[in-house]
Amino acid sequence: MRPRVKICCMANSREAFDAISFGASAVGLVGAMPSGPGPISDEEIFQIANTIPPPIATFLLTSETTAAGIIAHHERTRTNTIQIVDELAGRTYNKIREALPNVKLVQVIHVIDERSVDEAAELAEFVDAILLDSGNPQLAVRELGGTGRRHDWRLSRRIVETCGKPVFLAGGLNAENVLEAIETVQAFGLDLCSGVRTDGKLDLRKLERFFNAVNR
Numbered sequence: 001m002r003p004r005v006k007i008c009c010m011a012n013s014r015e016a017f018d019a020i021s022f023g024a025s026a027v028g029l030v031g032a033m034p035s036g037p038g039p040i041s042d043e044e045i046f047q048i049a050n051t052i053p054p055p056i057a058t059f060l061l062t063s064e065t066t067a068a069g070i071i072a073h074h075e076r077t078r079t080n081t082i083q084i085v086d087e088l089a090g091r092t093y094n095k096i097r098e099a100l101p102n103v104k105l106v107q108v109i110h111v112i113d114e115r116s117v118d119e120a121a122e123l124a125e126f127v128d129a130i131l132l133d134s135g136n137p138q139l140a141v142r143e144l145g146g147t148g149r150r151h152d153w154r155l156s157r158r159i160v161e162t163c164g165k166p167v168f169l170a171g172g173l174n175a176e177n178v179l180e181a182i183e184t185v186q187a188f189g190l191d192l193c194s195g196v197r198t199d200g201k202l203d204l205r206k207l208e209r210f211f212n213a214v215n216r
Helices: 013-022 042-051 067-077 093-099 114-124 153-162 178-185 204-215
Strands: 004-007 026-030 057-062 081-084 104-110 129-133 167-170 189-192
Touching (some): 004 204, 013 026, 013 204, 067 081, 067 093, 093 104, 114 129, 153 178, 178 189, 178 204
Parallel strands (some): 004 026, 004 189, 104 129, 167 189
C-alpha cells in the first residue's frame, strides 16, 4: 500500500498547497523549538491551518512537555493533529484527550537504540500514531526533529511490527532513498522536511522527484 506522505516545516499557505498538490496528505507546522528548521509563530500556524480543507491533516509540532502547555498551544493554533516531539511529563495524555477529544495525537520517538523499541510500545497505547525521527533529546541543546539524519531503519521496522499503531517514518528521507525506506520499514506514512528543500525553501523539483519515487 502506498504510504501517506507528510511534508513538514511549512513556511506559509503557498508551500502547504504546493505540497498538497503533489500528493501530501498532511502538512507539518513547527512551533517554537530549541533547535531545528522551520519554526513559525503560533499566529502563522493558525492562519495556515485555517486555510487547509479536510481531509488533509494539519500537524502542530509542539515542544511543550506538559498537558496544560500542549492544550494551550493547540488553543492558539487550532490544528487537527498534535505532534508531541518531546517526552510528556507524567504521561498525562488523558488530560489532553479530555480537553481536545477531536484532535489526533502523534507521539515522536527518537530512534537511538534498542530502548526506543520498548518506548514506542509503551507510549503507543496513549496516542493515535507514532512518528519515528532521528533527534536526540538528551543533548544540552535538545534535538527534537528536523536533523536530516537517517537512523537505524531495522529498529524502525521492529517498531512497526510491535507497537500496534500507525507509524510515520522521518529522518533523512529523499527521492534517492525513499524506495529503500518503504521496503525496509513498511511504515504507514513518511515525513520529511529538508529532503524537499533548497536553502530552506520548498523546492518543487525535489518535491516532484520525491512523489514520483513514492508512486513507483
